[in-house]
Amino acid sequence: MIDDSTRPDGTNGRRPTMADVARAAGVSRALVSLVFRNKPGAGEETRQRVLQAADRLGYQPDTAARMLASHRSRTLGVMLTVHQPFQADLVEVIYPEAERLGYEVLLSATAPSRDERKAVEALLSHRCEALILLGPRAEADLLDELGRRAVVTAINAREEATRIDNVRTADEAGMRQAVDHLVDLGHRELVHVDGGDEPGSAGRREAYLRAMDAHGLGSRARVLPGAHTEQAGQDSARRLLDEAVLPTAVLAGNDRCALGLLRVFALAGVDVPEAISIVGYDDSHVSHLAPVALTTIRQDAEQMARHAVRLAVERLEDASRNPQEVVLDPRLVSRGSTAPPRCALKTCSSTQRAWRCG
Amino acid sequence: MIDDSTRPDGTNGRRPTMADVARAAGVSRALVSLVFRNKPGAGEETRQRVLQAADRLGYQPDTAARMLASHRSRTLGVMLTVHQPFQADLVEVIYPEAERLGYEVLLSATAPSRDERKAVEALLSHRCEALILLGPRAEADLLDELGRRAVVTAINAREEATRIDNVRTADEAGMRQAVDHLVDLGHRELVHVDGGDEPGSAGRREAYLRAMDAHGLGSRARVLPGAHTEQAGQDSARRLLDEAVLPTAVLAGNDRCALGLLRVFALAGVDVPEAISIVGYDDSHVSHLAPVALTTIRQDAEQMARHAVRLAVERLEDASRNPQEVVLDPRLVSRGSTAPPRCALKTCSSTQRAWRCG
DNA sequence: CGCGCCGACTAGCGCGCTCTAGTCCCGAAC
DNA sequence: GTTCGGGACTAGAGCGCGCTAGTCGGCGCG
Numbered sequence: 104m105i106d107d108s109t110r111p112d113g114t115n116g117r118r119p120t121m122a123d124v125a126r127a128a129g130v131s132r133a134l135v136s137l138v139f140r141n142k143p144g145a146g147e148e149t150r151q152r153v154l155q156a157a158d159r160l161g162y163q164p165d166t167a168a169r170m171l172a173s174h175r176s177r178t179l180g181v182m183l184t185v186h187q188p189f190q191a192d193l194v195e196v197i198y199p200e201a202e203r204l205g206y207e208v209l210l211s212a213t214a215p216s217r218d219e220r221k222a223v224e225a226l227l228s229h230r231c232e233a234l235i236l237l238g239p240r241a242e243a244d245l246l247d248e249l250g251r252r253a254v255v256t257a258i259n260a261r262e263e264a265t266r267i268d269n270v271r272t273a274d275e276a277g278m279r280q281a282v283d284h285l286v287d288l289g290h291r292e293l294v295h296v297d298g299g300d301e302p303g304s305a306g307r308r309e310a311y312l313r314a315m316d317a318h319g320l321g322s323r324a325r326v327l328p329g330a331h332t333e334q335a336g337q338d339s340a341r342r343l344l345d346e347a348v349l350p351t352a353v354l355a356g357n358d359r360c361a362l363g364l365l366r367v368f369a370l371a372g373v374d375v376p377e378a379i380s381i382v383g384y385d386d387s388h389v390s391h392l393a394p395v396a397l398t399t400i401r402q403d404a405e406q407m408a409r410h411a412v413r414l415a416v417e418r419l420e421d422a423s424r425n426p427q428e429v430v431l432d433p434r435l436v437s438r439g440s441t442a443p444p445r446c447a448l449k450t451c452s453s454t455q456r457a458w459r460c461g
Numbered sequence: 462m463i464d465d466s467t468r469p470d471g472t473n474g475r476r477p478t479m480a481d482v483a484r485a486a487g488v489s490r491a492l493v494s495l496v497f498r499n500k501p502g503a504g505e506e507t508r509q510r511v512l513q514a515a516d517r518l519g520y521q522p523d524t525a526a527r528m529l530a531s532h533r534s535r536t537l538g539v540m541l542t543v544h545q546p547f548q549a550d551l552v553e554v555i556y557p558e559a560e561r562l563g564y565e566v567l568l569s570a571t572a573p574s575r576d577e578r579k580a581v582e583a584l585l586s587h588r589c590e591a592l593i594l595l596g597p598r599a600e601a602d603l604l605d606e607l608g609r610r611a612v613v614t615a616i617n618a619r620e621e622a623t624r625i626d627n628v629r630t631a632d633e634a635g636m637r638q639a640v641d642h643l644v645d646l647g648h649r650e651l652v653h654v655d656g657g658d659e660p661g662s663a664g665r666r667e668a669y670l671r672a673m674d675a676h677g678l679g680s681r682a683r684v685l686p687g688a689h690t691e692q693a694g695q696d697s698a699r700r701l702l703d704e705a706v707l708p709t710a711v712l713a714g715n716d717r718c719a720l721g722l723l724r725v726f727a728l729a730g731v732d733v734p735e736a737i738s739i740v741g742y743d744d745s746h747v748s749h750l751a752p753v754a755l756t757t758i759r760q761d762a763e764q765m766a767r768h769a770v771r772l773a774v775e776r777l778e779d780a781s782r783n784p785q786e787v788v789l790d791p792r793l794v795s796r797g798s799t800a801p802p803r804c805a806l807k808t809c810s811s812t813q814r815a816w817r818c819g
Numbered sequence: 820c821g822c823g824c825c826g827a828c829t830a831g832c833g834c835g836c837t838c839t840a841g842t843c844c845c846g847a848a849c
Numbered sequence: 850g851t852t853c854g855g856g857a858c859t860a861g862a863g864c865g866c867g868c869t870a871g872t873c874g875g876c877g878c879g
Binding site: 822823824826827828829830833835836837840842844847848 | 850851852853854855856857858859860861862863864865866867868869870871872873874875876877878879
């Protein structure tokens with residue numbers, strides 16, 4: 104493909120191979136292999152000669168051939184959704200962590216035209232030894248089946264399978280903290296915009312209901328169907344605005360959803376947090392972007408990613424280890440989008456006001 | 462790694478190979494190969510038998526071995542930055558487009574701990590035939606050198622190299638449209654927060670200066686050093702707020718930067734667009750998130766991604782084709798963040814007001 | 820001196836596939 | 850009947866490596 108037809112080293116435009124390096128350094132292929140794998144058995148002087156020759160030729164080991172011959176790829180496959188900022192946070196930690204343990208990372212994204220199955224098959228056909236799935240939506244039995252074919256770790260899976268490792272945040276605790284925080288501030292009308300069938304949202308939804316119950320607010324609990332997107336947040340906010348009475352606080356399914364809520368309320372002139380409090384979930388990068396800094400439940404991306412890589416590698420290197428679960432504690436990060444409730448004057452009739460502010 | 466030691470098909474826990482399928486179907490390996498490559502030369506009945514056997518065994522061709530033997534990987538390597546939403550938009554188009562042309566896609570992300578060289582080497586060692594670089598920051602000579610080793614296409618490169626294909630938006634035209642739009646609205650004090658050394662920002666900066674000149678506003682042109690992040694936008698906004706007089710409009714280096722500006726102005730009670738107009742760049746997904754819908758310069762992600770894949774594949778399949786450049790026209794999308802200038806009452810002294818509103 | 824040992828190095832097989840150069844058989848053409 | 854052609858299928862080399870089982874030479878030791 105490139106026109107280097109006359110090279111002094113005999114690699115006629117070909118990508119140089121170990122044999123070329125061996126010839127140039129005056130040693131055998133096996134020696135070159137040793138040197139490149141950093142294995143003992145090569146003299147220091149020879150080692151240097153090999154490395155220099157390789158450098159001169161621009162030699163680079165061929166991953167495909169290496170995988171084929173070694174029966175190991177030392178590669179972790181990561182399935183992600185390109186548009187989820189929280190997952191981007193995770194990826195940024197997975198790379199160095201994998202490298203530290205001597206593993207490569209291959210990314211495979213899901214997209215509207217590319218479902219999870221496709222993304223996963225791509226990783227497997229590239230001989231990834233372990234898969235790390237970020238927020239997989241697949242059902243438990245599918246995950247289990249996958250778990251039979253490879254070492255699999257899921258971060259925040261929608262459903263928890265038993266044959267794979269799971270890393271997740273204790274959503275019950277997180278939601279509980281959020282509800283406690285708002286109730287402590289004096290809120291009573293707390294609506295939850297859930298994440299539909301997205302990973303984690305079922306747990307958060309139930310935790311919300313339980314937390315409301317625990318505060319004796321079970322009958323006032325209300326869940327609006329949503330999703331983990333800005334659009335869902337905007338839609339929910341519009342629905343709320345269409346109603347006669349606004350709740351005093353909204354718990355969003357994730358930060359992106361919270362941002363959508365925030366935006367529509369801002370446009371409608373509903374002040375956050377004066378008129379309505381909003382809590383997000385994730386503490387992803389976007390949570391700093393809101394016009395009002397977002398109060399949110401922080402999931403520790405760094406810890407989650409670290410654990411996921413560790414679990415995968417451990418299971419790779421000790422086949423007898425069973426899948427396990429790591430549950431991390433979330434933490435409420437109180438920023439500017441929550442405050443004690445006040446009457447939403449414009450939208451409250453006086454009787455309602457009496458009732459609500461009573 | 463999995464305990465299927467007693468399988469009836471003889472693949473003792475091993476991943477099944479072509480030989481296993483061949484044995485099960487009672488044909489030769491070569492035949493199985495033909496069938497899986499959809500090549501003529503196999504009878505319809507045999508073909509079905511092979512496919513069934515493969516299905517039964519759970520056979521899946523091994524990409525590594527395939528690459529090794531075929532000398533072709535039919536794989537495009539994409540280098541990206543996980544945190545840039547515009548790049549996520551691109552990736553979502555690259556996948557289906559590559560698939561349509563019969564190519565696979567491998568993603569490799571840059572991150573704080575992982576520079577462009579590392580990301581690219583990973584792709585090359587996986588035998589990617591062509592690289593598509595999203596917003597590479599590498600300098601021209603590095604890109605050219607890379608262009609000698611593989612077929613390379615860059616989208617919005619910081620510097621344009623001649624040995625690689627380039628796809629970019631006509632930043633001159635885009636910036637010109639933005640400046641024209643604001644000047645038409647009546648603005649005279651337009652500040653540009655640039656993208657520092659990030660891809661595309663040099664062009665946008667120069668285009669801004671030229672456009673200001675063209676309107677006879679050259680002496681009022683002012684560039685604030687920035688970056689393509691929300692943080693940079695926030696910092697610049699604070700700098701502007703510290704000064705006695707606010708400009709009437711700010712052109713941000715990209716949407717994320719614009720979001721940062723928007724946020725700080727909102728917090729400071731500076732109304733957008735009443736007190737100050739803001740224009741973004743990219744029209745990425747985030748541009749819909751601002752409390753005020755963002756006026757921005759739309760880069761057509763879909764077209765850019767399509768062109769990039771097309772160029773790469775064309776050059777792969779016709780080695781004589783020289784690198785070329787595709788420049789797409791951007792389009793101003795006027796939303797809510799721009800309006801005719803009014804006096805920023807709180808921040809204008811009356812004399813300044815007279816001067817600025819005159 | 821002979822033996823064993825160890826470090827440095829090599830020969831060559833095999834990983835799972837592709838691909839070239841075949842073989843074999845059946846039917847049509849002469 | 851023979852030849853030819855072509856469709857269906859196979860044998861076997863080789864892709865670039867890793868790895869096992871060696872060889873070779875030097876050195877310490879009895």
